Every structure is written in structure tokens, then in C-alpha cells.
Amino acid sequence: MPVPGGELAVGVWDTEDPDAPTVVAVHGVTSSHLAWELLAEALPGVRIIAPDLRGRGHSNALQGPAGMRAHAADLAAVFEDLDLAPTVVVGHSMGGFVSVVFTYLHPELVTHLLLVDGGLPLAAPTGLSPDELVAAILGPTAARLSMRFADTDAYxxxxxxxxxxxxxxxxxLERYLAYDLVPDGDTLRPATSYAMTVEDTVDLHTGTTILDAVRGIHRPTTLITxxxxxQNESPGLYPRDHLAAxxxxxxxxxxxRWEEFNHYTVVLAEAGAVALAGVIAGHLAAPAH
Incomplete structure (x- = not known):
């Protein structure tokens, strides 16, 4: 669908019921809409709408502004283009921050907000350059973006x-990972734009965009950490003292707090997707506010 700067790819898991409820799902910083495939399988009576955020997946050629407000504007365009009624929005990792800003800017489009290990400010180090900040927060996840692979099997x-x-x-998981690849000469590379990853990461940790949005949300919100x-390391993105504050x-x-998962498996493993589906089903059944 058209957005400023090009076209946004949007994944849709539809149902045969034209009156089926809809959920809008927003993926993480180096991810794609296929992060939600297992969730769609766990919610067979629900229509799942999930964009590839600009600079990721099949939206990787989409240039223009990055940052949470830009992604939120793209999400608003998805609602308008597909004529979506107000509904549950779920965001994982950076998608949680996008969803927070979207809900703050467009509260009339959100009935309930579900944040999955993201959306609230992280305990990020200060005084770093943009590249150092990305390395400190994302580590090998960001380093992967500069790598090249002979074929899909190598990836x-x-x-x-x-x-x-x-x-x-x-x-x-294999389908999700293979979708991430795009040609680069005789090799393949991850689709995610490193430049946009830097811009988005800096936006998350500087200025007041996230703090203002979190404080300004007036929709029922659930946070899962x-x-x-x-890297399956402890303590994860939200150490207990930071989370408590x-x-x-x-x-x-x-x-x-879901103790049995890490940052990836809470969405990309079947047990995590099934658990999320249960929470979402509860939100869909609850009265809108």
C-alpha cells in the first residue's frame, strides 16, 4: 500500500468470516510481519494485520523518515487503507514502542494495547554515539545486518x-528467517536497513517521544515481560529493579511476567504464541473503552 516514500508491505491472515475480529500486530526492530505467523495459527477466527515496517522485510526499499512517529504514521495509513475499525494493537520489542506512540497519537483507533517485551523505556547506557548505542542494545542482532550469505541454507x-x-x-521459524533475505550481488543479506535501525534506536533513547506517549496513553494496556x-541472557531487556520503577x-x-520465555520465543515459539493468543482473545472479548 502507498505511504510517503514508497510502498509498505502488509501481511494479512484472513478468515472466511467477514465479521471476524481484527488484530493489528507490529514486529520488532530487525524483524518482519512473519513474526506473527504462529500467533495467527493460534487465533484461527481472528484476522491478523501485520505490516513490514519501513526498512524491513518487503518494505526494505521504502526510504524516507524513520523513528517511532514515522512508523506510527504508516500504521495509521494501514488503518485508513484497509478501513479498519478500532481494535486491539499488539507490539513486540520495537513494535511495542511504535504501538505506544500510535496509541498516543490515534487513541480513537485502539481499544486495547498489548506490549510484548517492549514499549516502556529501556535502561539504556548514556553518552554513546549512535553506532555504539545500537551495538550496546542490539549487539549481534545489529552486527548481523552487515553480514552476507551464500544462500538461504547458509543463513x-x-x-x-x-x-x-x-x-x-x-x-x-525457518520461513520467518528465509523471508528476511534479499539479493546483494551474488550473495544474500538481511533485508533490514542498518541506517534505519540506527535512526530508530536513537529515537527510542533520546528526546521525550516515548515518555510523552507512555504518559499520555488512555487505553487499557497490558505489558508482558x-x-x-x-541472546537468551539474563536479565533481559527489563531488569527487575528497572521494571519495578x-x-x-x-x-x-x-x-x-512470563518466566519461561526469552525475548524471541515469547513470539516466535508455539508456546509463546499460544499464550499471547489467550491474552488477545481476552482483550477482544472485553468491552471497548
């Missing part, structure tokens, strides 16, 4: 040893 082999997916390798991060500042926000 899958690269991921097979990833500590976050030990015991969680599935055909759905997990104890392990992008955030929750004390936002007592209106419902919080669930």
Missing part, C-alpha cells in the same frame, strides 16, 4: 546455533 545455519532458539527450531533477552510510575498498566 539458516547461522541461526541454528543461536542461543535463543535452542530446542525451538520449527518450520515456521520475560526474564531473558536477545516503571510499573510504580504507571500503576494503571497491567503487567505479566
Amino acid at each position: 539458516l545455519d547461522f541461526w541454528r546455533g543461536h542461543p535463543a532458539f535452542v530446542g525451538e527450531w520449527t518450520p515456521a 520475560v526474564p531473558r533477552g536477545l 516503571l510499573l510504580a510510575e504507571h500503576p494503571e498498566m497491567q503487567h505479566q
